[in-house]
Amino acid sequence: MNITLEQIDILRKRANVSYKEAKDALEKNNGNMVEALTYLEEQNRIKPEGIKIGDSSFINSIKEVIQKLNKIKFVVSKDEKTVLNISSLLAILIGIFTFPVSLIILILIIITHHKIRLEKGDNKEWGINSKIDKVSNTVSSTTDKVIKEFKEL
Template sequence: MEKITMEQIDAVKTRANVGYKEAKEVLEKFGGDVVAAILYLENENKTKTDIKEDSSRYYTKGKGVIKRLNEIEIKVYKKEKIALNIPASLAIVSTVFAPHITIGGLVVSIFTGYKIKIENLKDKESQINQVLYNASTKANEFAQKATDEITKL
């Protein structure tokens, strides 16, 4: 059996991101062949990703998502005038932390004749806005019928 050197252990440890013990064991299994040891660890999914690398990647993706959400605007209209204009990120945060207020406000606004429009969504904008428009129109019709029925009493 070939003697395993510290340089070999360091090479496997660094490249496969494993501990000294695991690097030494796999090197012993492959007779000191560093490449075979690293390939074995990769094939067995025993390599570990660098935490700094992962966190950096997630941070970058998260930053991109927040930037995109800040570009998307949720506008609430009353008779073609903007009553409220907020970024989607704020709408999401308010829904998470105060869902009863956000959803309640949404329902009340729809039933009182306000229209909701989402802008800067690229290709999905027209589909979502059509659904919101239809929901608002049906809610307004329902609210009007309910009001008419109540006034008849």
């Protein structure tokens, strides 16, 4: 049986093995691709695919995540007036690079009874928003009680 370079390339990509391993597996299985794959699998020689930075599927996945995050808006409002409306990607990046400051600002937003929402273009209500409301209400009511107690002193 004559093994072609094309067969070796296909097996190499499928099993993530070297040229030599692919050639040997094909030779041992008379050029049968399925049998060669099975043989490599039984020998535990199939290597899991690693993430390669140059791999276009990895880059496409990153682009897809960025596009989805750009469609989701981080909105802060008070008394039905929008105070801040930015993409969630930008909000995440700001949060990462200015963590202590953004954490303090987030606490101030909650304490001052502003509403935080994550909105998608279709204006559907997300379950996360009700959880954000619950945390905001708890923090706000606790803060109000502390301030009231402090004023009574």
